[in-house]
Amino acid sequence: MKILKLEDKLTAQLRNTFCGHEEIEVAMFNEDEVLALVAVCARVCALIGMRDMCGWVEESEGGKQSCMWDIISALVEWGRMGYREEKRVSSFLFSI
DSSP: OHHHHHHHHHHHHHHHHHTTOSOGGGOOOOHHHHHHHHHHHHHHHHHHTTSOOHHHHHOOTTTTSOOHHHHHHHHHHHHTTOOHHHHHHHHHHTTO
């Protein structure tokens, strides 16, 4: 039960970080958003090592929201841009 709550919290954190950013791949994030992304990516990496996250990654809340796979894929593209902020997040993303 606690794992499901953690998954819900990670989903909310990722979606809240991107609120207001139309295209993740070219978004400019402030320092707080970058820190939040690093924290969420670290938690996702740790959780993937302990549990099958396929259901979580594919969940789109009945088509109402982007699935986590789409968000993570967009983050990976964003991380490939090579700016200083992106490097902090991309080290976690490429381990997923």
